[in-house]
Amino acid sequence: MSHTIFSLSRLSALLRKEFIQMRRDRVTFAMMLGVPLMLLILFGYAINNDPKRxxxxxxxxxxxxxxxxxxxxxxxxxxxxxxxxxxxxxxxxxxxxxxxxxxxxxxxxxxxxxxxxxxxxxxxxxxxxxxxxxxxxxxxxxxxxxxxxxxxxxxxxxxxxxxxxxxxxxxxxxxYNPEGISQYNIVPGLLGVILQMTMVMMTAMALTRESERGTMENLLAMPASPVEIMLGKVLPYAAVGAVQVVVVLVAAKGLFGVPFFGSLPLLLSAIFVFVLALVLLGYSISTVARTQMQAMQLTFFFFLPSILLSGFMFPYRGMPDWAQTLGEILPLTHFLRIVRAVMLKGAAFPAIATEVAALFAFVLAFATLALLRFRRTLD
Amino acid sequence: MNVIDVRNLVKRFGDKTVVDHVSMQVGQGEIVGFLGPNGSGKTTTIRIMCGLLTPDEGEGEVLGYDLKTDSLKIKREVGYMTQKFSFYEDLTIAENLEFVARLYELKPVSKYVDDTLNDLGLTTRRNQLAGTLSGGWKQRLALAACIMHKPKLLLLDEPTAGVDPKARREFWDEIHRLARGGLTVLVSTHYMDEAERCHRICYISYGKILATGTVDDVIRNAGLTTYIVTGPGLNEVAERLQGAPGVDQVAPFGTTLHVVGSDRALLEKTLAAYKKEKAIKIELGETSLEDVFIQFMAESKDNMG
Missing domain, CATH: 3.40.1710.10 (abc type-2 transporter like domain)
Structure with missing residues (x-):
């Protein structure tokens, strides 16, 4: 028995335990190795501030x-x-x-x-x-x-x-932006990024919290259908999203003086579809993740590419074709095109129809995934 | 009609068979105790019965509804109290009850909630966060929430773990009161005194039901003989009796030693030899339920490895 303040053997016991837990938690482990690798490959090649062709x-x-x-x-x-x-x-x-x-x-x-x-x-x-x-x-x-x-x-x-x-x-x-003011580009984009960050994460955590705290067992034993449970989780966060939208739009006008040329109802409708896609994505994550920690990591797994490949931070057209293809499968990419087109270019519905259709496709895909993955039982 | 009638239920997790051909019949108004060591499959069996898990094999009806196809109907009429407190700690007592009342579509919600709070004696603390309640109060709240929708079957998974004796006593009084009103109860427990308060018990080990019947039936059918040893130097006696021919269990109880064996003749022979050596007194005792369970646990093969 050693009574020193620091003991190598105690430390090694702790380290050993931690590594065992790490190995057992496959998702976390995969993320720890996978994320840096993925980021390195994606962004090392994809980002180009002097876009050509x-x-x-x-x-x-x-x-x-x-x-x-x-x-x-x-x-x-x-x-x-x-x-x-x-x-x-x-x-x-x-x-x-x-x-x-x-x-x-x-x-x-x-x-x-x-x-x-x-x-x-x-x-x-x-x-x-x-x-x-x-x-x-x-x-x-x-x-x-x-x-x-x-x-x-x-x-x-x-x-x-x-x-x-x-x-x-x-x-x-x-x-559309004669003075080349970057905020005109960034601020509408931020609307999408903030929504993406908070909507996905909050929804993903909310359901996982139920499983983690054991309340899921009780919830499942009571009469509530999967659709009810899904909507019960998704809608409150959609409401939070609505508040965020108001805040960002007011700030865009008031603080940054970003012009708004298009139709507000059109933009709000598109935002609604986008938010729906996001909360459903979050819900799908929560059916996969077993702990809140995993839910958080999976959220970031989607968040980083969304920021970097969607055209928010770096010009979409500047990326090589394969990276652009990856960008196409992120809801944020389509939303950014919509919000910039409507706010800065005054685009009407026909101009953004394909992007809205893409968002609807995400809603459908995520809802299907979420309902299929949802465990009505504890199996 | 039996309230629970399940036959040959099997549940596997990976290559482990957690519930192994379990059959069980429980009649209306019966209180059945579900006993067995940790990891024996009690919780899994109960979860199958309330539709939280689907069995891999076997069939059965709960309240006349098919286990596999009617789980939503079963959920409406069963009250299930989980082992761990699984209401929302970040909601107040009243909010939790309201949530449950709304899920079961009980109307008017406020009347159900007020009545339940009143029965619990928690009306003045209705706005307290459930997470701040003591263990005993959490358990009472959970039970009240489970029976608010007037279920016909109550499934309780170790409801009194970590609850003081007085609260336990009150809890069991409540269970008996409910059973007199026609409610059927299946309750898992580790406590022998609780097992003795059940109409019938069911002992499960490593997924298999080893014994079922009244407490007396189970003790009698186990066929154990118990001798009580008193006198000086019991520690040494206990050590030497351990593993001696015919001796299955040696357990100190205060100033006495319980010696249990399934082969009466062999046990008596071993003890007689000791009696000559030492100044100890040996007399025939009564086998307790606990002795029987220890015996079961020692005999059942460990497949949880």
Whole structure:
């Protein structure tokens, strides 16, 4: 018997015990190893603050060699990927509102004539600046790229070329967020992130707490159906979510001066679907987790990718395709597109219909999972 | 019609058979004690009966409802009191009762709650958090909550663990009062005195029912002989008797020693040899229920490994 303050053997006994418990608790153990690995792989590769190959729409009515040269020069920078070639400004407008493209490049039909005449040729680049960092790299290279393209194209007509190139005007419109204020991007996004964090975690913990404290046994012995138990857990937290929404929206307006162009009822309806998806996700977690600790860990398992892959922190378009695909299966990704489109772009329902449909799909999937996983018995 | 009529129930967790072909019949108004060592399958059997677990094999009816298909109907008419206090500690006494009353759709809720609080004598403490109640009060609250919806069958899982003797006595008086009113009770316990207050007992060990009947039946059928040894140097006697031929149990009771064996002739022969050596007195005693249970526990093969 040792009466010293510190004993290595006592410490080793404690350590041994802790490691045994750790090993027994498979979920926790898997999370401890899995999460850092997953984060490292995902975010080490996915995050890119200088996104390239961003989807762009080209509005060009003529197909002369100057226009072609301009387009290929822009593509050569690596920033633009012309997925859409449209003939009218309206079509382009719809694409940028929906968020299908990050840029609209308009080359006017008289571009070639003006180049040859040396009469102030212009091209217009409209950038979706809701996320300022998306547009910055692409825009900063524009001027020189465009001038050089013209120089090359005009070849030995040296004098005219120099003149035209020097006169070329690249007109840039930073749409939706002309000053490039990041808060316009971050604050609406925060609405989604805060909801995601609290809704999922609170619901996940609430049901697990029942099992952990032994009250679940009593609850199951009393006449309550799985759907009742599920709704009984889900709805109170949905109500908490409603309060959070009000707080964030008021703060967005009052503290950050974020503009609100779209329809409030439309946004609230979308938020309702999003919150429903979140609490059902939390409920599904609680049918898997055995302890509140596990519930917490599983919540973070969803939370971190949601923050990093959804386009909240880093430009969604800047991620490689596989990371974008992962992002698509997170409810937050779709919600962020909705909230930014409605608040900053004034989008109406048709523009966000696919994103709302995606949220509904999550609601359905999580509800099914939750009901299937719910143990009506203690088996 | 029996209130409980289950046949050959089997429940396995992994490769362990926790309930092994258990059959049980309990008539209306009966108080049946469910006894057995820790981990013997008492709780699992009770959970099967109230629909909390589905049996892997076997069949049966509780209150005439099929165990496998009608568990929701069973839940409405059974009161189940869990081993651990499983009401909400962060809710007040009245809030807990209201919650239960609403789940069972008892109307009007406030009348049921007020009556129950009144019966409990907790009206003045209705706004106290349930978590701050003492063990005895928690148990009374749990029982009151379980019988608020007037169940026909009461399943109690070690209801008096950690409760003082006076509270236990009152608890059992209440159980008998309820049984006189036609309520059927199945109660698991470790206490011998509680077993003796039951109409009938059922002894389960490692998932198998080893004995069933009245206390006297069980003692008689065990076929044990008990001798009581008194005199000086009992410690030494106990040590030497341990494991001697015919001696199954040696247990000190105050200033006496209980020596129990199933082979009467062999036990008497061993004791007679001792009596010559030592100045001790040996006389025939009465076998107690506890002696029988210790014997059961020693005999049943340990499969919980």
């Amino acid at each position: 961003l989807p762009a729409a080209l509005v060009a009515t003529s197909n002369d060699h100057y226009t072609r040269a301009m387009v290929s020069a822009l593509e050569m920078t690596g920033y633009y990927r012309f997925d859409h070639r449209v003939s009218s400004a309206e079509e382009a407008e719809a694409l940028i509102t929906k968020g299908d493209v990050a840029f609209v490049v308009t080359i006017p039909s008289d571009f070639a004539r003006r180049v040859e005449r040396g009469d102030n040729p212009q091209i217009l680049i409209e950038a979706d600046a809701t996320d300022p960092s998306v547009a910055s790299g692409a825009i900063s290279t524009l001027g020189t790229v465009a001038s050089q393209a013209l120089l090359r194209e005009q070849g030995d007509q040296a004098q005219a070329a120099t003149m035209a190139a020097s006169q070329l005007q690249v007109v840039v419109h930073r749409r």
